[in-house]
Amino acid sequence: MATERERGSSAPDEAVPQRGGGAPHELALLERLRAGDEAAYEALVRTHGPRLLAVARRFLRSEEDARDAVQDAFLSAFRAVDAFQGGARLSTWLHRIVVNAALMKLRTRRRKPEQPIEELLPSFLEDGHMAAPASPWRSEEMDPVERRELSRLLSEAIEALPESYRNVLLLRDIEDLDTEETARAMGISPGAVKTRLHRARQALRGLLEPHLREAEPE
Template identity: 40%
Template sequence: MGPVTPLSLAEASDSELLARHVAGDDHAFGELFRRHKDRMWAVALRTCRDPELAADAVQDGFISAFRRAGSFRGDAAVTTWLHRIIVNACLDRLRRVRPTSPLPEYDLADHRDHHSSTEVRLDVEEALARLPDGQRAALVLVDMHAVPVAEAAQILGVAEGTIKSRCARGRAALAEHLGLLAGEPETGPRTS
């Protein structure tokens, strides 16, 4: 293989870049990182809910991918493989960290009539933060990043049915929480 120019790296597929990295190309993984860092950052930020944890998880994940590139079997897309590594790095970080203070409580009377788009976004982020890690990870991938259920199952290492049920339970919990924030009365007894 002759010298690789930046143009040929930009034209290479993700699989080709990973193969070139394993073969010793010093620039191939940098191109892979450039292509996917923004999407991986978005997944990490929504999964971790904390910019510092997300940054650490993205760094951990890409270092892991860099080191483990030779173990990539090609039975899934490179992006699926990267998602799996980043989400696992997020979950590892979340397991190691304990919150130092509880989530702030909303005063519904103060916020009911003053929702701007920023406050609504913060409400969704807060509701998402209350979900169990597995439900949050499934919703982030499927609903926020439009990852197909089958691919999300591969990324998280669970069955497709598990992804579907986590998404359904997570959506129901989000709807209930957001309905309460909007001032809608709770309907029926809570069973969870």
């Protein structure tokens, strides 16, 4: 049984951009936003909206929720634009904000009963060997149709993970947050992030294996 120290802080921090090197056109846009230029707000939404919506859709099942999260994210960004130091990439800052908005939206949704993660993890014999030894996977190049099919299978497999594991996997492996950032966003300890990430990857591997294992020689 897990001995994770689960709860850290309550709500995720607003993403705080770090100094790093904003592009000149971003700095100009920031100046216009800070001056209250209406056209600049629209430009920000039109430029970054598509990517932020793609991120929100990865976390939220319903299109309406995904759009709400994007709206919440932009409104948070508008309010916090003066806190943006202009040194980070605007896209990175907005990405962190929409991730937090999507997680907040998830917290307001009633959770469905979930399959315990243990049922998706490898099982072992008494001597410590795997009960079902891993099989090698196909390694040949995929054509576009196979890639689309695998992409669909992968999305379904991630969807099948318990939510707290799925969110850690999405944040770490897909959205590219580091362990500390993920811990803050989820309100859990870095140790719990590592435990959940490893279990989520193992569960995902197990869900993909039937579709990807090499064919048995005839």
